[in-house]
Amino acid sequence: MRAPDTSEILLQVEGVSLAFGGVRALRDVSFDIRRGEIRAIIGPNGAGKTSMLNVINGFYHPNHGAITFKGRTRAQMQPYEASRGGIARTFQNVALFKGMSALDNIMAGRTLKMRRGLLWQMLRYGPALAEEIEHRHRVEEIIDFLEIEAIRKVPVARLPYGLQKRVELGRALAMEPDLLLLDEPMAGMNLEEKEDMSRFIIDVNNYYGTTIALIEHDMAVVMDLSHRVAVLDHGVKIADGTPDEVKKNQAVIDAYLGVAH
Amino acid sequence: MLYREAGQFKTTYAEDMAIFPIRQDRIALAILLGIAFIGVPLLADFDIWPFGSDYLLRAILLPFLILALAAIGVNILVGYCGQISLGSGAFMAIGAYSAYKLGTGVHIPLAWFDFAISIPPLPVLLAILLGGLTAAVAGILFGVPSLRIKGLYLAVATLAAQFFFDWVFLRVAWFTNYAPSGSVNAPTLDFFGLHVGTPIERYLLCLIFVTVFAVLAKNLVRGNLGRQWMAIRDMDIAAELIGIRPLYAKLTAFAVSSFIIGVAGALWAFVYLGSWEPLAFSIDRSLQLLFMVIIGGLGSIMGAFVGAAFILILPILLNRIPSELGVPLSTETITHLEFIIFGSLICYLLIKEPHGFARLISLGKEKLRLWPFPY
Numbered sequence: 001m002r003a004p005d006t007s008e009i010l011l012q013v014e015g016v017s018l019a020f021g022g023v024r025a026l027r028d029v030s031f032d033i034r035r036g037e038i039r040a041i042i043g044p045n046g047a048g049k050t051s052m053l054n055v056i057n058g059f060y061h062p063n064h065g066a067i068t069f070k071g072r073t074r075a076q077m078q079p080y081e082a083s084r085g086g087i088a089r090t091f092q093n094v095a096l097f098k099g100m101s102a103l104d105n106i107m108a109g110r111t112l113k114m115r116r117g118l119l120w121q122m123l124r125y126g127p128a129l130a131e132e133i134e135h136r137h138r139v140e141e142i143i144d145f146l147e148i149e150a151i152r153k154v155p156v157a158r159l160p161y162g163l164q165k166r167v168e169l170g171r172a173l174a175m176e177p178d179l180l181l182l183d184e185p186m187a188g189m190n191l192e193e194k195e196d197m198s199r200f201i202i203d204v205n206n207y208y209g210t211t212i213a214l215i216e217h218d219m220a221v222v223m224d225l226s227h228r229v230a231v232l233d234h235g236v237k238i239a240d241g242t243p244d245e246v247k248k249n250q251a252v253i254d255a256y257l258g259v260a261h
Numbered sequence: 262m263l264y265r266e267a268g269q270f271k272t273t274y275a276e277d278m279a280i281f282p283i284r285q286d287r288i289a290l291a292i293l294l295g296i297a298f299i300g301v302p303l304l305a306d307f308d309i310w311p312f313g314s315d316y317l318l319r320a321i322l323l324p325f326l327i328l329a330l331a332a333i334g335v336n337i338l339v340g341y342c343g344q345i346s347l348g349s350g351a352f353m354a355i356g357a358y359s360a361y362k363l364g365t366g367v368h369i370p371l372a373w374f375d376f377a378i379s380i381p382p383l384p385v386l387l388a389i390l391l392g393g394l395t396a397a398v399a400g401i402l403f404g405v406p407s408l409r410i411k412g413l414y415l416a417v418a419t420l421a422a423q424f425f426f427d428w429v430f431l432r433v434a435w436f437t438n439y440a441p442s443g444s445v446n447a448p449t450l451d452f453f454g455l456h457v458g459t460p461i462e463r464y465l466l467c468l469i470f471v472t473v474f475a476v477l478a479k480n481l482v483r484g485n486l487g488r489q490w491m492a493i494r495d496m497d498i499a500a501e502l503i504g505i506r507p508l509y510a511k512l513t514a515f516a517v518s519s520f521i522i523g524v525a526g527a528l529w530a531f532v533y534l535g536s537w538e539p540l541a542f543s544i545d546r547s548l549q550l551l552f553m554v555i556i557g558g559l560g561s562i563m564g565a566f567v568g569a570a571f572i573l574i575l576p577i578l579l580n581r582i583p584s585e586l587g588v589p590l591s592t593e594t595i596t597h598l599e600f601i602i603f604g605s606l607i608c609y610l611l612i613k614e615p616h617g618f619a620r621l622i623s624l625g626k627e628k629l630r631l632w633p634f635p636y
Binding site: 057059078079080082083084088089091095096097098099100104107108109110111112114116118121122123124128129132133136137140171172175 | 273274275278477480481483484485486488489491492494495496498499500501502503504505506513517560
């Protein structure tokens with residue numbers, strides 16, 4: 001795919017290390033994400049990919065290293081601060097609000113944009129109603145975009161897995177993030193669902209200009225979608241570059257296929 | 262065949278977001294409100310059956326309305342925000358006693374400063390609402406542990422609130438205005454010059470409170486705050502990630518819930534009991550409210566009403582069946598039978614439909630929309 005025009009660095013990870021007791025999940029990992037690109041993070045199981053995402057959006061606090069997002073460097077932050085800064089995320093196992101409808105789930109993604117306080121909401125009149133309707137308009141745009149009009153009132157627990165993943169993407173999009181982290185968006189999907197999801201990811205990137213960092217195991221998808229790929233293995237970054245460069249990298253081939261010792 | 266939404270097109274999001282988007286539901290609600298606000302007073306006024314005596318109003322409808330209001334409060338906390346609470350009785354007591362203190366005048370001598378805080382007796386309506394507000398503050402304080410502990414452990418923490426306030430209102434004589442028996446009498450119920458005394462007036466007063474609070478609560482739970490509460494209930498990690506602060510969401514749930522429960526407590530004391538002692542708000546009351554919410558349906562405002570009706574009215578009906586049928590049973594046997602039948606009904610219901618009456622009703626509606634076809 002064509003790389004984005006800008007070379008502005010949106011997120012810079014410098015020398016991040018993370019350990020849980022004796023387990024060293026990440027060791028001195030550095031990479032950057034440019035504004036407008038689709039950045040893939042790949043690696044064998046247990047390589048530290050999800051840990052990396054958790055560090056970026058504040059779930060884990062790295063033992064060493066710094067993260068610079070939109071020019072602001074910080075060592076620690078809380079998840080809701082990350083969301084306020086413009087980082088949205090989906091989960092490997094769908095983390096939707098099971099008791100709520102698809103519409104409510106996506107509306108919940110607008111929380112940060114809604115201003116009216118408790119008393120106004122209680123009356124649900126005037127400005128509070130206007131705000132609710134305004135955000136409903138924005139949410140309906142996302143629902144149209146993801147082609148889930150028919151299921152908007154269905155409790156998400158009743159939806160099939162592929163649709164749940166789509167609703168979760170919708171919830172993340174409702175936040176209008178600068179950086180969207182997707183943790184295995186295609187896991188457990190059949191070919192058709194994967195094609196749909198790939199189309200949505202490309203469209204999000206093109207249409208909204210959202211920067212995307214994704215973790216994925218399906219190599220065909222990764223190589224087709226992403227502009228640049230970082231490869232982790234046992235918590236260490238072993239390669240970084242365009243899909244073609246990474247494909248030819250001997251360390252990557254060894255990590256995936258194994259080497260004779 | 263009557264329950265169809267075909268042909269009801271919504272052209273604005275406001276219409277689509279209405280509480281009852283289906284016309285038949287709106288008609289049903291209008292009829293229900295009409296009966297409650299106009300029908301019942303008319304029937305009672307002309308002493309038409311079943312309102313021949315005040316029994317139905319005084320012993321069934323009045324407690325039903327007040328406990329339904331309290332159940333709405335409990336449902337906001339337990340059903341919508343997922344924080345289990347066993348302290349509802351305590352918050353009712355806080356509402357009742359603070360309303361009582363504010364209604365009879367507060368005098369706090371501060372000997373060290375040679376100064377006293379004195380608040381003259383406030384109008385009853387203000388006292389009741391401020392009683393709710395005091396309960397809300399107490400709710401926030403006792404909600405703070407919820408930021409660290411979850412589920413059953415939180416239930417134990419709220420149990421502490423229950424026992425603590427039971428003790429406070431029993432032992433600290435200041436709250437009962439030093440009444441030697443510990444029992445206190447409610448101030449006279451005057452609202453803007455209107456005296457509320459007869460059962461039908463009391464009923465209408467509670468009905469107005471319940472209707473207003475039910476609408477406000479419904480507005481909250483279908484708005485942004487309600488979505489935040491449910492998000493915290495369903496998946497707190499993901500909620501935090503989309504920018505919901507657990508602190509704000511949980512404490513507002515505690516505050517709103519305790520406010521409503523506190524107002525219900527004040528009504529229970531002032532309007533239903535008239536004179537009461539701390540035992541009126543014991544752990545039994547907390548459990549009763551929790552059962553109402555679970556049986557009625559967690560996360561449903563309507564469920565609070567159905568649950569309150571079930572828990573409150575069914576035992577009374579069960580109790581009356583043998584005498585109505587003319588079966589010669591001693592009062593004790595009837596009471597025991599009542600417990601047995603009522604208990605097994607609860608078990609049966611929860612096995613058949615763990616999500617309570619609210620789910621049963623919504624399933625029924627779904628079936629009805631398609632009836633007579635299965636799908």
